[in-house]
Amino acid sequence: MRLNQTLVIRYSLLVRVTALVPCFVLAAAIAKGSVSTSTILVMVAVLCLATLICARRVEIDSARVRVRYAPFYTRDTPVRDIIHLVEDRTLILVTATSRIHLWGISDSEREALFQILPHRLDVEASSPRNEVDTEASVRKHMTWTIIAAIGFLATAIVEVPFFEGNVWHRYWNSVGQHLLLLCLLFFIAMVFEAGFTWVLWSSKREISKIENQDTRRRP
Secondary structure, eight states: OEETTEEEEOOOHHHHHHHHHHHHHHHHHHHHSOOOHHHHHHHHHHHHHHHHHHHOEEEEOSSEEEEEEETTEEEEEEGGGEEEEEESSSEEEEESSOEEEOTTOOHHHHHHHHHHSOTTOOEEOOOHHHHHHHHHHHHHHHHHHHHHHHHHHHHHHHHGGGSTTSTTGGGIIIIIHHHHHHHHHHHHHHHHHHHHHHHHHHHHHHHHHHHHHHHHHOO
């Protein structure tokens, strides 16, 4: 979104909500009865990851770029320190000492960004070798997304008999809750692999647009 010449970039609502789903599932499992130490540790790790995803926020205006990495940790970078932009796995703002990744940026936010930033800044597209690497990365992440989705669905189906009222519920403590953790891990892996696939595919499309525009400008 863009308010008063300020561009705010966050992970999409779908990503943020999805990151919270495992927290609610694990919390429900803990509330239903005794759980193992491993379940509690996974709950803490998932909660920390979800907090970082929901907290990340990038605010860009004509004077500075403010990045909130965690609920109580933000960092400001003056726009004058930005040297150029790079199209890689996502759009990156490059300074002399750091690189600011704009994860989750949409096409409309890209257009707003180029209106806010100084026109002197160039966008460097990947080299042909990197473009090939990007295509390979898209295929790789897509493959892992499918594998994680199959694992999630398989463990979710197998988990059903261990719920209360079903035939294998007496094995919940010894088998069921560990299977639930495995199901959630597959779910988290599926979400992040799907996210990386989308980001890489979007970046590859933007790079192709830039290269096509450069080609048309050449005599």
